[in-house]
Amino acid sequence: MKTDKELGKKVNEYLKLKNVETPIKNNSLQDTQVQKKEIEKAFSDIMEILNLDLNDDSLKDTPKRVAKMYSEEIFSGLNYSNFPKCTTVENKMKYDEMVTVDTIQVSSSCEHHFIVIDGFAKVSYIPEKKVLGLSKINRIVSFFSKRPQIQERLTEQIFHALNYILETDNIAVKIQATHFCVKARGIQDVNSKTTTTKLGGVFKSNQSVRMEFLNI
Secondary structure (H helix, E strand, O other): OOEOHHHHHHHHHHHHHOOOOOOOOOOOOOOHHHHHHHHHHHHHHHHHHOOOOOOOOOOOOHHHHHHHHHHHHHOHHHOHHHOEOOOEEEOOOOOOOOEEEEEEEEEEEEOOOOOEEEEEEEEEEOOOOEEEOHHHHHHHHHHHHOOEEOHHHHHHHHHHHHHHHHOOOOEEEEEEEEEHHHHOOOOOOOOOOEEEEEEOOHHHHOHHHHHHHHHO
16 A cells, blocks of 8 residues: 555644544654564563463464554554555546545444444545545545544544545545444443444535435
């Protein structure tokens, strides 16, 4: 995947301005290899506390696997060096109808229990100055999903990142997801789903546009 570190920095500053950034202590993240070594050591300690035998051939490499998974995969969205390159083109055709990408896979992690959030997003926008390559919407959803999250903030981050990149308020985001912290622990409700929306511009002010988006 092509990335754009400079755009990532600008989006990061914009999200902080909007008070929707993930609580990250600073942007100067550790070298990836150093980070993985420290996670590996910390997870080894957790496994030792759980009385697991790290000499067993099935368990001995688990801390290394978890470290790689955390740093390079499921929490890679904490590093803005991984922000996707977002190609936009001038809206020369003056397209002014809804562009919608539906059923975008959301695979994230609850920041309260570090357990799976699994669902789908729907994202729409009505172009003004710019049109965005369609796959970039999926990549933006994926980027912000790959960090410890609450669904409300994830919805806001996708919305405001697109607001910044597309230079329009005419954006709508809806996420419906299953939270395994509800499904697999606590209340253990296997059926409930959580829906969040963030609407801007005509999606918020115009009832017919709002209903068109919600009913797609």
